[in-house]
Every structure is written in C-alpha cells, then in structure tokens.
Amino acid sequence: MNKLLKLNYSLYIGIICVSILLFLCIFGPMMASHSLTETLETQYTDGKVISPPMEPFETVDYPLGTDKWGYDLLSMILHGIRYTVFIALAITLIKMIVGTVLGLYIGQWKRTPGWMVAFENAWSYVPLFLILYFFMRPINFNSQLETSTLLGYFIVIASIISIPSIVSSVRLKTVELNKSVYIEAAKALGASNNRLIWRHIFPQLKETILVMFILEIVYVITIMGQLALVNIFVGGTLRRFDPLIYLSVTKELSGLVGQARLNIYGNTHILIVPLIVLLFTTISFSLLANGLKNRFQSNYARTPWIRIGQVPRMKPVRKKFGEKRKLWPPRGESIAILALFLVFIGAGTYVYLTKDSDVGVKNYSKAAYDIHLAMDENGLFDTEATIQVKNKSEDDWDELVFYFIPNVFTEGHSFDSVKGNATVKVKEIEVDGEKADYSLKKDTLKISLADNMKGKSKHTVKVAYEFTPPEQGVRFSKEKDNYYLAQWYPMLATYQNGKWNKEDYSDGVETYHVGFSDYKVTYKLPEGYSFISSAEKDPKPEANEGSVKIKKIRDFFIAVTKDMDIHEATANDGVKIRLFTKIDHDKNIDESLKLAKDALSFYQEKIGAYPHKQLDIILDNGLFMEYPGIVTINPYIQDSNFYRLSIVHEIAHQYFYGVVANDQYNEGWVDEGITEFATSLYFYIAENQWEGQAFATPKYRMEWIREAGLGRQYSNVPVHELKDTGYIYGQPAVELLKMMKSKYQLKGDDVKEVSMQFLSDYYHHFMYKEVDTSEFIRFTKDYFLVPSGYFNGWLNK
Numbered sequence: 001m002n003k004l005l006k007l008n009y010s011l012y013i014g015i016i017c018v019s020i021l022l023f024l025c026i027f028g029p030m031m032a033s034h035s036l037t038e039t040l041e042t043q044y045t046d047g048k049v050i051s052p053p054m055e056p057f058e059t060v061d062y063p064l065g066t067d068k069w070g071y072d073l074l075s076m077i078l079h080g081i082r083y084t085v086f087i088a089l090a091i092t093l094i095k096m097i098v099g100t101v102l103g104l105y106i107g108q109w110k111r112t113p114g115w116m117v118a119f120e121n122a123w124s125y126v127p128l129f130l131i132l133y134f135f136m137r138p139i140n141f142n143s144q145l146e147t148s149t150l151l152g153y154f155i156v157i158a159s160i161i162s163i164p165s166i167v168s169s170v171r172l173k174t175v176e177l178n179k180s181v182y183i184e185a186a187k188a189l190g191a192s193n194n195r196l197i198w199r200h201i202f203p204q205l206k207e208t209i210l211v212m213f214i215l216e217i218v219y220v221i222t223i224m225g226q227l228a229l230v231n232i233f234v235g236g237t238l239r240r241f242d243p244l245i246y247l248s249v250t251k252e253l254s255g256l257v258g259q260a261r262l263n264i265y266g267n268t269h270i271l272i273v274p275l276i277v278l279l280f281t282t283i284s285f286s287l288l289a290n291g292l293k294n295r296f297q298s299n300y301a302r303t304p305w306i307r308i309g310q311v312p313r314m315k316p317v318r319k320k321f322g323e324k325r326k327l328w329p330p331r332g333e334s335i336a337i338l339a340l341f342l343v344f345i346g347a348g349t350y351v352y353l354t355k356d357s358d359v360g361v362k363n364y365s366k367a368a369y370d371i372h373l374a375m376d377e378n379g380l381f382d383t384e385a386t387i388q389v390k391n392k393s394e395d396d397w398d399e400l401v402f403y404f405i406p407n408v409f410t411e412g413h414s415f416d417s418v419k420g421n422a423t424v425k426v427k428e429i430e431v432d433g434e435k436a437d438y439s440l441k442k443d444t445l446k447i448s449l450a451d452n453m454k455g456k457s458k459h460t461v462k463v464a465y466e467f468t469p470p471e472q473g474v475r476f477s478k479e480k481d482n483y484y485l486a487q488w489y490p491m492l493a494t495y496q497n498g499k500w501n502k503e504d505y506s507d508g509v510e511t512y513h514v515g516f517s518d519y520k521v522t523y524k525l526p527e528g529y530s531f532i533s534s535a536e537k538d539p540k541p542e543a544n545e546g547s548v549k550i551k552k553i554r555d556f557f558i559a560v561t562k563d564m565d566i567h568e569a570t571a572n573d574g575v576k577i578r579l580f581t582k583i584d585h586d587k588n589i590d591e592s593l594k595l596a597k598d599a600l601s602f603y604q605e606k607i608g609a610y611p612h613k614q615l616d617i618i619l620d621n622g623l624f625m626e627y628p629g630i631v632t633i634n635p636y637i638q639d640s641n642f643y644r645l646s647i648v649h650e651i652a653h654q655y656f657y658g659v660v661a662n663d664q665y666n667e668g669w670v671d672e673g674i675t676e677f678a679t680s681l682y683f684y685i686a687e688n689q690w691e692g693q694a695f696a697t698p699k700y701r702m703e704w705i706r707e708a709g710l711g712r713q714y715s716n717v718p719v720h721e722l723k724d725t726g727y728i729y730g731q732p733a734v735e736l737l738k739m740m741k742s743k744y745q746l747k748g749d750d751v752k753e754v755s756m757q758f759l760s761d762y763y764h765h766f767m768y769k770e771v772d773t774s775e776f777i778r779f780t781k782d783y784f785l786v787p788s789g790y791f792n793g794w795l796n797k
Contacts, residue, residue, distance in 0.1 A: 011291025017284035039070035080251030099166025107174025228258025360769025420471025626653035673732025701730030
C-alpha cells in the first residue's frame with residue numbers, strides 16, 4: 001500500500017492524457033465521420049423526426065450531438081483540436097527558445113540595467129490577450145487573408161509579446177546560479193561566458209525550463225480562450241448577419257466554446273461538449289507539468305529520508321555514479337513508455353489504413369480469377385475458370401451467384417442487334433473440390449452450396465465450359481476473323497444489403513455490376529492470331545500462347561485478332577498507346593492516335609495518373625465500348641464528329657468506370673453522366689471550343705427528349721425504367737455544367753479550372769470505391785456547400 005501511495009500519479013496520468021491529445025491532433029481528422037461542411041438535415045426515420053440540434057448519445061452517427069445548424073460536434077472537435085494544441089506548442093516553443101537564450105546571457109551581465117527591471121515589472125501587469133485583441137481585431141473578421149496567414153500572424157505576435165516574461169524568469173534564475181560556488185570555481189579556472197552558460201548553468205536549469213515549457217502551453221491556451229470570449233477566434237472569425245453570429249473558421253477548441261457561449265441557457269450541450277474537451281486539454285498539460293515537477297523534486301532532494309513537507313513522498317529515481325545506462329532490456333517505466341509508444345503507432349496505423357473505410361458503397365463479395373482459355377481452329381473456346389470467392393459479410397451464404405452473359409446469346413435469344421447465336425456448354429462445376437448443383441437461366445448462374453459449406457467465408461469454384469461467340473454480337477462478338485470476348489467468364493455478382501445484387505441482362509447500356517478483382521489468364525490460340533487484353537502488358541502480337549496478370553480491375557476483356565496493323569504513341573508518364581486497325585475504313589489513323597494521346601495526356605494532367613501501363617484502342621465494327629485498359633471504336637460510322645467524341649469518351653471511362661465504380665444497372669448515370677461531362681470539358685478546355693460546341697452532344701440529347709415529349713425523369717433510375725439514355729448521359733452533364741457556372745467562385749476564379757479540379761478531387765476521393773447517388777450528393781454538397789435539395793431537379797435521393 002505504501003508503494004502505491006508513492007507513485008507519481010500526476011506524471012503517469014499526464015503522459016497518458018497528453019499522448020491521447022497528440023494522437024487526436026495527428027489522426028483526429030481521419031477519424032471524423034463527417035466533414036466540416038456536412039449538416040444533419042431534418043428527416044423522418046422509424047416514426048421519429050430527427051432534426052438539429054441533436055442531443056449527445058441519441059444516434060450512432062452523431063455521438064456527441066450537433067449544433068443548432070446540424071454540424072457534428074465530434075467532427076468539429078476532431079478537426080479543431082490540432083489547431084489548439086499545435087498552435088500553443090508553436091508559440092511556446094518560439095518564446096521559450098528565444099526567451100531562454102536571452103535570459104541566460106542577460107543573467108550573466110554584471111549588472112542588470114534599471115530600465116530593464118522596470119520594464120519587466122511593468123510588463124508583468126499587462127494583460128497580453130488585450131494586445132493580441134487589438135492586433136487581430138482589424139484582420140480577423142471575415143478576413144480576405146488565408147487561414148494559414150492569420151495563424152502565422154497570431155503565432156508571431158503571441159510569441160513576441162510573451163518573450164519578456166520568459167526572459168525575466170530565466171534571467172533571475174541565472175543570477176541566482178551565478179552565486180554558486182561551482183560557478184565561481186569555473187570562473188577562476190578561466191571558463192568563458194559561453195562555457196559557463198551551456199556547461200554549468202543550463203544543465204542546472206533544464207528541468208525547470210521543461211516544467212516552465214509545459215505550463216506555458218497551458219497559458220497560451222488560456223489566452224486563446226480569453227480571445228474567444230470577445231469573438232477573436234484563432235485562424236479567423238466568420239461574422240454572419242441576420243441573426244448576428246460569430247463562427248470559428250478552424251473550429252479550434254477555444255473558438256468552439258466562444259461561438260457556443262450563448263447556448264448556456266438552452267441546448268447547453270453545444271457549449272458543454274467542447275468546453276469539457278478544452279478543460280481536458282489544459283488539465284492534461286497541467287498534470288504532466290506537476291508530475292515532472294514532483295519527479296525532479298524527489299530526484300534532487302538532498303535528504304529524501306527526512307520529511308520537510310516540501311518534497312513529495314515519492315521514491316527518487318537516481319543515477320549511480322559511473323553507471324552506464326542500459327536501453328535493453330527495458331524495465332519498469334521504460335516498459336510502460338515502450339508499450340505506450342507501440343499502442344500509439346499501432347492505433348495510428350489502424351486509423352490511417354481504415355480512414356476511407358466509410359467512403360463509397362460496400363460490396364461484401366470478392367473474387368480472384370485464374371482462367372485457362374484455349375481456342376481451336378473453328379473458333380471454339382475451351383475454358384476452365386478457377387475462382388476464389390470470399391464472403392466478407394456476416395451472413396451465411398447458401399448459394400453463389402454469377403453473371404454468365406454468353407448464355408443469353410444462345411439460339412432463340414431475343415436481341416435484334418445480335419445477328420448470330422452463341423453456343424455454351426457447361427461441362428462441370430465444382431465447389432471446394434466437390435461437384436456442385438447449379439442452375440443457369442438467361443445470364444444468371446446460381447451455384448448451390450452444400451450444408452457443410454454454408455458457414456465458410458472462402459470457397460474455390462471451378463467452372464469448366466466451352467463457348468463460341470455470336471456473329472456481330474453486342475460486346476461479346478465475332479467480327480469476321482476477330483473475336484471480342486467481353487464478359488465471357490462467370491463473373492461474381494456483388495453482395496449488398498444482405499442479398500445478391502444481380503439483375504437480368506438487357507440490350508443497350510451495361511447491366512452487369514461486379515467488384516474489383518485480380519486476374520490471371522493463361523491462353524493458347526491458333527497460329528496467326530494475336531492476343532489483346534486488359535492485362536498490364538500483353539505479349540508480342542505473334543505470340544499465340546502465354547499467361548498474363550493484372551490486379552484490381554472490374555472485368556477482363558480479351559480481343560483475339562488477325563491481320564491488324566499496329567500503331568503506337570506515348571502519353572504522359574510513359575504510358576504506351578497501341579492502336580489496332582484494318583485499312584478498310586476512311587478514318588485517319590494518325591489523327592485518331594494523336595487525339596487519343598492528347599486526350600489521355602489531358603486527363604493525366606488534369607484528373608490524375610492513368611491507372612494502367614498501357615492503353616489499347618481497337619478500331620473495328622461493333623459498339624463504342626470501354627473496358628479496363630482497352631477501348632473499342634467503330635471506324636465505319638459516317639459521323640466523324642461522333643467518332644472523335646467517342647474516342648475521348650471511352651478514354652475518360654478509364655477513370656469513371658474503370659477506377660470509380662458504380663452499379664451500372666441502377667446507377668448508370670454515375671459513370672456515363674460524369675464521363676460525358678469530362679468528355680465535353682476536354683473539347684472545351686484542351687481544344688478551346690466554345691461552350692455551345694463543346695457541350696453540343698449532351699445538350700442535343702436533352703433537346704431531343706423535349707421534342708419527343710418524354711417529360712421529366714430522374715437520372716438515377718434503373719435500366720428497366722429508363723425512358724431514354726439521354727437522362728443518364730446528357731442530363732447529368734448539363735446539370736453539372738450549370739452547377740460549375742454558378743458555384744465555381746467558391747473554389748477559384750475560372751470555371752474551367754474548377755470543373756477539372758472537381759473531377760480530380762472526386763476521382764481521388766472515390767478511387768477503387770463504388771459510388772451511388774447518395775455518395776455523389778454527399779461529396780458534392782460538401783464540395784460546393786449546397787443543400788441536398790439542390791439536386792432535386794435531376795436526382796431522386
């Protein structure tokens with residue numbers, strides 16, 4: 001029991017609390033579940049009206065509640081605490097370094113000037129926050145200066161006006177030490193002034209200076225709190241009229257308390273929550289300072305066994321003369337410090353790695369494919385697909401659901417756009433080495449799981465089958481001697497909201513929805529055929545067998561071609577562009593290749609790095625289509641403008657489809673509409689076309705809809721409800737342009753630059769994530785500070 005009483009609780013609790021504060025300062029913004037501009041909007045859920053201000057602990061989404069405008073208090077605290085702590089640290093560090101150095105040297109003077117002593121005495125009575133108030137007031141309200149500039153001014157001014165008190169304290173302690181015998185001895189031996197200061201005086205003061213440093217942090221935070229009471233918030237104050245309110249730009253803790261102080265008589269949680277965190281911050285540093293002070297007093301007490309009432313009853317930690325300090329193995333407090341450090345690093349790593357876990361729509365199925373493909377002289381493809389399936393949900397599956405699109409084109413299909421028929425023969429299906437029961441209807445392959453497999457999270461599925469593609473098909477097609485294999489293998493459907501998200505195939509726009517997967521494809525072709533695919537690096541054209549790999553793509557496309565010319569170019573970052581074509585069309589190959597290079601380079605520069613090492617473009621009969629790392633373009637159409645537009649459009653899809661995913665059946669507008677917008681921006685910016693010309697295609701789509709009398713329809717409707725593709729292509733592009741033209745000044749001075757920056761930020765935020773309408777609205781309303789109702793004209797949220 002006596003040992004417990006002698007523990008330095010202030011020190012240990014202070015270290016833990018300050019560590020928590022530093023952790024929140026570094027990782028707090030990553031932990032915030034809401035952005036600083038996202039608000040809780042009034043909603044009716046489960047028979048209850050939810051509206052701001054929300055009290056703490058009412059919902060999981062807002063654990064500490066919201067203010068009266070709907071902003072999440074916890075998110076504001078997590079974003080703002082770093083300003084409070086780091087600014088206090090910066091000011092304290094500057095004034096302690098400058099003040100300590102000046103105090104040490106002035107303390108060595110034989111006589112301190114009277115005017116200096118008088119100044120020190122007078123300055124000690126001046127409330128420093130008043131000086132800061134008069135300096136910051138003219139520039140702090142609705143300031144045109146950047147937040148970083150205001151922070152810099154505050155740090156510099158606060159540091160300068162605080163230095164005299166530090167100089168005075170260090171000077172007085174230096175004067176006292178100068179009276180010591182060992183200092184007199186050093187002087188007698190000829191020690192220089194610098195040696196006296198840094199070898200004799202400073203080592204005696206370092207513990208005192210450390211305690212002073214921590215206490216000064218508390219003092220700076222106190223000054224920030226005093227300024228907040230007069231609406232001077234660190235980093236800037238937003239003043240709003242009707243009603244008159246003051247808001248903190250940085251959301252630092254003192255500012256949150258200051259802007260909420262009028263809530264003391266109502267909605268008190270808006271004031272109490274940040275106030276508690278602010279008190280925790282000051283108490284943490286105070287405990288640390290007090291604990292260090294107790295430790296140093298115990299260690300340096302001359303007679304610790306004699307109780308004199310001034311030295312804490314703690315066991316001193318003293319070094320033995322001549323003893324070498326061993327860092328390993330750690331003991332006692334060293335183990336605790338090491339454990340705290342490891343917890344800090346481990347928790348920080350976890351937060352960093354999971355910071356984007358709440359971004360995008362979740363898919364709880366995952367697949368990895370290992371496919372063997374062999375083609376004979378008659379165009380029959382013998383295939384064996386081994387698929388590693390992972391259940392990432394908490395549900396037990398009783399079946400696995402795949403898209404098997406080749407089956408919809410077999411004899412008797414109803415698609416007028418497909419002239420021939422496909423053949424499909426499933427030889428065998430196994431799950432975890434056992435023969436499995438299955439059903440194949442249209443493009444839906446359902447594989448039943450045996451009772452002993454239903455609780456497993458991983459399964460190995462093997463599907464052996466053979467097929468031939470139809471003549472002049474849709475994506476999955478045979479065009480004379482060339483074979484285009486799109487969606488040619490069993491593709492695992494997404495598992496979302498507790499069920500398999502699988503809809504029936506329909507002609508026209510894409511209707512399949514799969515997640516990102518890894519692929520390994522081994523192939524063997526007849527002599528004379530070339531293998532072109534979504535892989536990062538295809539073999540040489542004359543190689544008719546081999547193996548390719550690629551990771552993290554949505555689907556794997558293969559083109560088996562014969563007697564096609566190859567043209568090459570290089571875009572930014574060394575990305576190789578290969579164009580495959582025949583010479584039986586009238587399109588200029590050099591111009592087509594240059595357009596592809598210019599478009600890809602433009603998007604690389606304005607949006608972000610291209611996700612693959614090469615881009616393949618195939619000119620042949622069929623649809624204009626995009627696949628990861630490869631696009632198909634029909635050169636036989638007569639409309640040259642649409643031909644050029646399509647090349648750019650499909651390249652833009654490499655970003656918005658290939659990397660930013662969406663449910664193409666239920667949310668087709670997310671990739672098609674944004675790609676249409678990005679395509680028009682290329683011609684608007686890169687080719688300097690006037691707005692009407694650059695956006696002619698989406699505007700024409702909407703004009704045709706009006707002339708056809710189709711009326712209004714939201715863009716986010718499922719394929720089977722879609723009146724016209726203009727609603728998912730043209731309408732989003734037109735509406736996005738309207739939004740950019742009306743809101744661009746919030747982000748910059750030029751609508752073109754802001755538009756491309758929006759696409760870039762959107763792309764980087766949702767890379768390798770799935771986006772639906774709700775996610776898009778959440779991102780965009782936060783980006784341009786607009787309410788959800790802003791999108792009601794074209795999106796049904």
